[in-house]
Amino acid sequence: MRRQKILQNIQIENNMDLVKARQSIRTIALDLNYGIVDQTKLITAVSELTRNVLLYAGKGEIIIELIETSTKKGLRITVTDKGPGIPDVDLAITEGFSTSKGLGKGLSGTKKLMDDFSIQTEVGKGTEVVIIKWTDSDKL
Amino acid sequence: MSQKIPIIKIKEDLIVSFLSDIDDIAALKLQSGLLQRIHEGKITGVLIDLTVLDMVDSFLGRLISNIARSSAIMDVKTVVVGIQPAVAITLVELGLKLEGTSLALNVEDGIALLNELKKSKYDFEI
Ligand SMILES: Nc1ncnc2c1ncn2[C@@H]1O[C@H](COP(=O)(O)OP(=O)(O)OP(=O)(O)O)[C@@H](O)[C@H]1O
Ligand SMILES: [Mg+2]
Numbered sequence: 536m537r538r539q540k541i542l543q544n545i546q547i548e549n550n551m552d553l554v555k556a557r558q559s560i561r562t563i564a565l566d567l568n569y570g571i572v573d574q575t576k577l578i579t580a581v582s583e584l585t586r587n588v589l590l591y592a593g594k595g596e597i598i599i600e601l602i603e604t605s606t607k608k609g610l611r612i613t614v615t616d617k618g619p620g621i622p623d624v625d626l627a628i629t630e631g632f633s634t635s636k637g638l639g640k641g642l643s644g645t646k647k648l649m650d651d652f653s654i655q656t657e658v659g660k661g662t663e664v665v666i667i668k669w670t671d672s673d674k675l
Numbered sequence: 676m677s678q679k680i681p682i683i684k685i686k687e688d689l690i691v692s693f694l695s696d697i698d699d700i701a702a703l704k705l706q707s708g709l710l711q712r713i714h715e716g717k718i719t720g721v722l723i724d725l726t727v728l729d730m731v732d733s734f735l736g737r738l739i740s741n742i743a744r745s746s747a748i749m750d751v752k753t754v755v756v757g758i759q760p761a762v763a764i765t766l767v768e769l770g771l772k773l774e775g776t777s778l779a780l781n782v783e784d785g786i787a788l789l790n791e792l793k794k795s796k797y798d799f800e801i
Contacts, residue, residue, distance in 0.1 A: 571761045572760075572764050574729070575759075575762055578729060582734075638771070647769065
């Protein structure tokens, strides 16, 4: 990683923070000239992870960073909470698995939409999901 | 504060145009409002216009297909219109199907499709 810079830090506590989170990533993705499909994927991914925080942990935080290597530029989004944690991560990222009568597509789908996806979690301590999406325009 | 989405009635159809972004509470209120209006009677079609939405996530996808499937039980057809190409691509990658709905390009085509669907009384799909 050559360079990284925090662009935004968002606290997630309620229903309207989810709308705010989507608005933040929408604006940032547009500013960075992501294509329209990648903008939509980023907004959708942030929406999924933020709702999971509200649903399973109650509150948490999103950090949106600009990252740069010698060859590419992208966004790294870290979504953390101090909630219950996930006992079985492999199961949780299996499409269709849900403990809340959801579709179980939030984590599995987010993974598909992003270039990089990782989860660190500990039962009783909390969860951190990190996603990366590179811009595909090399002129940046 | 959450937003309120108007439900417009034209003849026997209810038309809902989503706002550019909608919070979960407003979406749930919209769902119950629509089903209540259908329950009150004389509704045969629902048209959901997503033209200005730049994102449909798993929550919203599930909500839309819940509306469609609940409507189908009351013999009301649901058509979704105006899905942006980027939203369609993302929906496919997420593996989200708007089950129970039929799709059309715009409101005009959507109304025409609703009228077609209403003719075929017996092919309802849940
Ligand atoms: N931040 C979190 N803290 C604790 N558990 C979580 C968290 N995020 C996800 N999970 C667990 O992982 C499961 C799968 O999450 P995922 O987002 O894929 O599906 P879902 O939220 O159940 O349904 P959907 O997102 O499709 O509406 C959840 O049901 C929940 O048990
Ligand atoms: Mg989820």
